[in-house]
Structure formats: C-alpha cells, structure tokens
Amino acid sequence: MGRTIVVGDIHGCALEFDDLLRSVGYAAGVDRLVLVGDLVARGPDSAGVVELARSCGAWAVRGNHDEKVLSWWRHAQEHGRRSADRRVKLSERHRGVAEALTERQFGFLAALPLMIALPEHEMLVVHAGVDPSKAPAACDEDTLLTVRSIDDHGRASRKLTGTPWARRWKGPQQIVFGHDARRNLQLEDFATGLDTGCCYGRQLTALVLAAGEVIPRDRAARARLLVQVPARQVWCPPGSGDGPE
Numbered sequence: 001m002g003r004t005i006v007v008g009d010i011h012g013c014a015l016e017f018d019d020l021l022r023s024v025g026y027a028a029g030v031d032r033l034v035l036v037g038d039l040v041a042r043g044p045d046s047a048g049v050v051e052l053a054r055s056c057g058a059w060a061v062r063g064n065h066d067e068k069v070l071s072w073w074r075h076a077q078e079h080g081r082r083s084a085d086r087r088v089k090l091s092e093r094h095r096g097v098a099e100a101l102t103e104r105q106f107g108f109l110a111a112l113p114l115m116i117a118l119p120e121h122e123m124l125v126v127h128a129g130v131d132p133s134k135a136p137a138a139c140d141e142d143t144l145l146t147v148r149s150i151d152d153h154g155r156a157s158r159k160l161t162g163t164p165w166a167r168r169w170k171g172p173q174q175i176v177f178g179h180d181a182r183r184n185l186q187l188e189d190f191a192t193g194l195d196t197g198c199c200y201g202r203q204l205t206a207l208v209l210a211a212g213e214v215i216p217r218d219r220a221a222r223a224r225l226l227v228q229v230p231a232r233q234v235w236c237p238p239g240s241g242d243g244p245e
C-alpha cells in the first residue's frame with residue numbers, strides 16, 4: 001500500500017500538476033492520488049488536467065467549477081448541445097472548458113462524489129468545507145461546494161467576511177479542502193485548506209500521508225507533510241475581474 005497524496009485546487013494548471021507529481025515522486029498504481037476539486041477553469045489546460053487525473057486513476061471530489069460545466073453537460077446529454085447553450089448560462093471561461101473536454105473526460109467529472117472519507121487517515125475530503133453546526137453527511141451540496149465562512153448569525157456563507165468555517169470545525173474528523181485561494185494555506189486544529197492559488201501565480205500544494213498515517217492534529221507536524229511547486233506563470237491575473245473564488 002502506497003502513500004495518499006491530497007492535491008489542492010488545480011484549475012487547469014496541467015504543467016504544475018505534472019510538476020507536483022514528479023516532485024512527490026508519485027508512483028502510479030502504488031500511491032493513491034486524491035484531488036480536492038476544481039480541476040477545471042481559470043488555468044490554460046483543463047482537459048489536460050482531467051486527462052492526467054483520469055489516467056492516474058485519481059480520486060477526486062467535485063468542485064463548484066467542475067459542477068458548473070457539468071450542469072451544461074448534463075443538459076446537453078438529455079436535450080442536445082444547442083439547447084444546453086441556450087438554457088445553461090456559462091461564462092466565457094466555462095464555455096471554453098465545456099468545448100475542450102471530451103465525453104470521456106466529462107464522464108470522469110460526472111462520477112466525482114461530493115465527499116470522500118479516508119478512515120485510515122481519520123480524514124474527510126470535500127471541496128469547500130462543511131457547516132460546523134452539522135454533521136458533514138448532513139450538509140447540503142451548496143455548502144460542500146461553496147462555503148468559506150460562518151457569518152455573524154452563525155450561518156454558513158460563501159463570502160470571505162466572517163470566521164473561516166475551518167476554524168469553527170472541531171472534528172472529530174480532520175477535513176481537507178480547497179476553494180479558498182484568498183485565505184491561502186489554512187492549518188486549523190481539525191481542517192487543512194490546500195488552495196494556494198496556483199492559477200494566480202502562487203503554488204500548487206499537496207499533503208502527503210504515509211500508508212495508514214493518521215493526519216496529525218499538530219499543525220507543525222502537518223505542515224511538514226506539505227509539498228509545494230511554484231506556478232510556472234500567472235495564468236489568471238488578479239484584477240482581471242476574475243479574482244479568487
């Protein structure tokens with residue numbers, strides 16, 4: 001049994017995804033690769049990312065950007081692409097992704113769950129997070145795909161104002177997530193945020209656990225399990241009206 005390598009939001013950064021796999025010495029068929037979602041959009045090569053994930057047999061949870069292009073594809077499957085173009089509004093960048101992905105790549109994204117439990121590491125993986133006032137399994141899809149904060153009324157919110165949900169979550173499971181590039185790496189007692197904004201020219205981050213290793217609660221010990229590669233360039237300029245999401 002190999003290691004478990006959990007990778008933050010890739011967002012179409014296929015070169016850096018490949019750099020990271022080399023950097024951790026990923027062994028195909030031995031190590032388990034788990035992606036926190038948002039494989040697509042913003043970066044230059046969404047299809048390349050999905051293809052690499054698929055060919056590695058990666059596990060992944062669905063992110064909000066993956067879900068966006070999937071909503072178009074599901075409609076297209078049932079009613080045709082022309083109808084989908086009319087009925088499912090996509091931004092320019094999501095339209096580009098929808099045009100680039102093959103049926104097989106869409107099929108890979110469509111099969112992704114919202115949550116992956118890895119009991120041997122005492123860990124859950126979700127894209128955005130959970131509402132800390134509920135059990136993870138009781139959280140709705142919108143929360144799992146978009147939550148960032150807990151507002152003044154104690155409600156889960158997708159906004160950056162308020163307390164990071166990860167700070168409020170008190171376990172018992174450790175939750176590993178992405179989606180919050182603005183807050184960058186988050187190391188809380190029971191949660192680890194891996195979206196370090198690769199598409200914005202920062203880093204792509206992985207958390208690497210040995211077989212059966214329980215994810216450490218100690219933050220310094222957890223930080224030592226991180227591997228980062230730098231972005232090759234700024235793929236998505238801040239201030240382009242397309243800021244961290």
Ligand SMILES: [Mn+2]
Pocket residue numbers: 038063064065127145178179180245
């Ligand atoms: Mn996201």
